[in-house]
Amino acid sequence: MKAMVQEVYGPADVLQLRDIDKPVVGDDDVLIRVRAAGVDPSVWHLMTGLPYPIRIMGFGLRTPKLRVRGWDVAGSVEAVGRNVTRFRPGDEVFGTCEGSFAEYACAHEDRLAAKPSGSTFEQAAAVPISAFTALHSLRDQGRIRRGQRVLVIGAGGGVGTYAVQLAKAVFETEVTGVCSTEKTEMVRSLGADHVIDYTRDDFAADGRRYDLILDTAGNRPLSHLRRALTPRGTLVLVGGEGGGRWLGGLHRALGALALSPFVGQNLRAPFVKEPKEDILQSLAEFLEAGSVTPVIDRTYPLSEAPDAIRHWELGHTRGKLVLTV
Ligand SMILES: NC(=O)c1ccc[n+]([C@@H]2O[C@H](COP(=O)([O-])OP(=O)(O)OC[C@H]3O[C@@H](n4cnc5c(N)ncnc54)[C@H](OP(=O)(O)O)[C@@H]3O)[C@@H](O)[C@H]2O)c1
Known part of the structure; x- marks a missing residue:
């Protein structure tokens, strides 16, 4: 099968389209014929091996243990292991797996669900990690409650576009999105009640205070973020690019x-x-109900995965990037 393989850590050029063996399906696994794969920041981290602590976390000290990149996946079931009960060949699924930048990938059964009806493979592949990050951050970490004032920083990005929609349509809060000028209309169309263009205005300077801030971008100092938070408010930091090869954004x-x-x-x-x-x-139900719609900036064929990652590196992706396989 064709797959985007890397032998060493490095920039997008280290990814090469190669012919490799199809993965062998384990007893608890599902072999997927990949139709689309999402691109998200974790792909970049595993490709570059940065920040360095991720290498110690088990991804390979000197070279990547997993040679094929990609987590988010959507496709159809090709074969199932002997213990798999929920899926059969032909089922259309989405979820996460190791190595989705390939024609075939193996996923654990409990990392998959039926593809939302009415969604394309590209849409489904844009969902798992980013939408879950938004949901988990707002609901489980942020304890979001109806009627609260919520600020989403990085509202036009992969996590932010889901966070705005979830905060508005599912949790019924008053949402303010922070993004660049080019994305203000898009963020408003996702349901944001207010949009702040960070190239012109500082959200912490207008006196408004938020019960919950979800920070996905910009590396603003904690003191800056806390100024915009109510005295008992909650700040959830998920973003933090930059910051050096050792700590990345971890210092904040x-x-x-x-x-x-x-x-x-x-x-x-x-x-x-x-x-x-x-x-x-749950995410599939949100899509089926129309409360959440994936925003896809661009799709690339599998062979152009390095270009997709270079696009992401520019830092202004509109929603998600997806590879079609
Ligand atoms: N903690 C976790 O487990 C976890 C899980 C998933 C993701 N993450 C992290 O979450 C972050 C966001 O991920 P993502 O997939 O949403 O990335 P993304 O798609 O690249 O989105 C980031 C967005 O931030 C915007 N942005 C850039 N500079 C900004 C600034 N100064 N102020 C406000 N917005 C700014 C960019 O658009 P504009 O500038 O054009 O508005 C871009 O669309 C990444 O750092 C990622 O590593 C963490």
């Missing part, structure tokens, strides 16, 4: 976790894992 996360016990505000910096089947099903 560590600062937030260290400070939180000593202040009235709740400062959180979760490490969001992959969504399991029940979460994927």
Whole structure:
């Protein structure tokens, strides 16, 4: 099968389209004929091996242990392992797996759900990690409640576009999105009640205070973010690119976790894992109900995965990028 393979850590050029063996389906696994694969920041981190702590976390010290990139996947079931009960060949599924930038990939059964009816493979592949990060950050970390004032920083990005829609349509809050000039209309169309163009205005300077801030971009200092938070408000940091090869954006996360016990505000910096089947099903229901619609900036063929990643590196992706396979 064709797959985007890397032998060494490095920039997007390290990804090469090669012919490799199809994965062998394990007893608890589902072999998927991949039709679309999502591109998200974790792909870049695993491609570059940065920041360095991720190498110690088990992804390979000197070279990547997993040679094929990509987590988010949508496709049809080709074969199932002997313990798999929920899927049969031909079923259309979405979820996460190791190595979705390939014609075939193996996923654990509990990392998959039926593809939302009415969604394309591209739309379904744009959902799992980013939408789950938004849902988990707002609901489980942020304890979002109806009627609250919610600020989403990075509202035009992969996580932010889902966060705005979830905060408005599912949790019924008053949503303010922060994005660049080119994305203000799009963020408004996703349901934001207010939109702040960060190239012109500072959200912490207009006196408005938020019960919940979800920060996905911009690396603003904690003091800046806390100024815009109510005295008992919650800040959830998920974003943090830049910041050097050792810490990446982790310095703010560590600062937030260290400070939180000593202040009235709740400062959180979760490490969001992959969504399991029940979460994927909830996300599918949101799509089917029309409360959430994936925003796809561009699709690229599998062979152009390096270009997709270079596009993401520019830092202004509108929603998600997706590979078609
Ligand atoms: N903690 C976890 O487990 C977890 C899980 C998933 C993702 N993440 C992290 O979450 C972050 C966001 O992920 P993503 O997929 O949404 O990335 P993304 O698609 O690249 O979106 C980031 C968005 O931020 C906007 N942006 C850039 N500079 C900004 C600024 N100064 N102020 C406000 N917005 C700005 C960009 O658009 P415009 O500038 O054009 O508005 C871009 O659309 C990444 O750092 C990722 O690593 C963490």
